[in-house]
Amino acid sequence: MxxxxxxxxxxxxxxxxxxxxxxxxxxxxxxxxxxxxxxxxxxxxxxxxxxxxxxxxxxxxxxxxxxxxxxxxxxxxxxxxxxxxxxxxxxxxxxxxxxxxxxxxxxxxxxxxxxxxxxxxxxxxxxxxxxxxxxxxxxxxxxxxxxxxxxxxxxxxxxxxIDMSGAGDLVDGHDDVVSHMNEDHAAAIELYATELAGAPGGPWRMTGIDPEGIDLVCDGAACRIPFATAVHSPNAARQELIRFAISAREHNAKR
Missing domain, CATH: 2.30.110.10 (Electron Transport, Fmn-binding Protein; Chain A)
Structure with missing residues (x-):
């Protein structure tokens, strides 16, 4: 690609x-x-x-x-x-x-x-x-x-x-989602940044998640990756994050 x-x-x-x-x-x-x-x-x-x-x-x-x-x-x-x-x-x-x-x-x-x-x-x-x-x-x-x-x-x-109606579960689970991704899926986060946002490689971290997307930072740089559809719960966010990973790996494999 x-x-x-x-x-x-x-x-x-x-x-x-x-x-x-x-x-x-x-x-x-x-x-x-x-x-x-x-x-x-x-x-x-x-x-x-x-x-x-x-x-x-x-x-x-x-x-x-x-x-x-x-x-x-x-x-x-x-x-x-x-x-x-x-x-x-x-x-x-x-x-x-x-x-x-x-x-x-x-x-x-x-x-x-x-x-x-x-x-x-x-x-x-x-x-x-x-x-x-x-x-x-x-x-x-x-x-x-x-x-x-x-x-x-x-x-x-x-x-x-953004309208936060119905997103209470996502807010309640926000810190758990972010910490889980940073602690257990650091490699996937870097792929999100490099393959989906076109950012250089590095120790990218997730700093936040909201119904419209995720925010990442690394060494004084930041990027944002939007969801394909609005999410209102940790489970819905998980599905989008899995989709990010699949897309990023496919893109990386086609270089």
Whole structure:
């Protein structure tokens, strides 16, 4: 099979994907984003860099210190935006995808947030429990997606967050699925990354699973592999992960 041939589960081509799907995927893949807050002293926009993860429904999560200027700004005015850059080193960055999420930053009460974030940013474990650090989430109110020249769409929260109705079993079993895959199926995870996402080889780890797909990281790089169909339980996820493995091995054998 040629390298450019479709590989299961093939994501929609960038030009044909719905703006909502493209925006959600861009956010899920991101390890960092630009955070814009309103300067507490002058009211001017202040842009900073934060590391990013997402909760199971796609809500952006970040870990910040009360000592940071952006946190002081949020304490005064919680209106913020997050810019996710998906241009991937293109020669002309303006031809690539990006999305700005606009909403309010609040300390998250989500029980899944700390581990979802730390699985993606393991180095943060050394300071996540410091009393001056806290996990925040962006509560989106709208978004502005640009998928390249001439493809500009405003999105609603319903376009950015996935419907978790009926996915309670998947949420409850999330940590078990992720730990099982990392501990017992590391070779399969690397095949997912290299054969289904076109990533280089390495010690890839699964950091999260949700109804739409799985997230992987390795040495400061990240990739996302979408499911062919939405899953709402660990058993359904298992069937998709088996299908990933079969497809990845078949693709590897045909090189």
């Amino acid at each position: 040629a390298a450019q041939d479709p590989v299961f589960p093939q994501p929609p081509a960038e030009a044909n994907a719905s703006p909502g799907w493209a925006a959600r995927t861009l956010v899920r893949r991101a390890l960092k984003a630009s955070l814009a807050t309103l300067d507490a002293g002058t009211g001017h926009p202040y842009a900073s860099l934060v590391t990013i993860a997402t909760d199971v429904d796609g809500t952006p999560l970040f870990l910040i210190s009360t000592l940071a200027l952006h946190t002081k700004n949020i304490a005064r005015d919680d209106r913020v935006s997050l810019l996710f850059d998906g241009t991937d080193g293109r020669g002309d960055p303006l031809a690539g995808g990006r999305v700005t999420l606009i909403g309010r930053a609040v300390k998250t009460q989500r029980p899944t947030a700390p581990e979802r974030f730390l699985a993606r940013h393991d180095s943060a474990r050394g300071y996540a429990d410091f009393p001056d650090f806290a996990f925040y989430e962006l509560v989106p109110e709208r978004a502005h997606f640009i998928g390249g020249f001439g493809r500009i769409v405003d999105l609603a929260p319903s376009d950015l967050l």
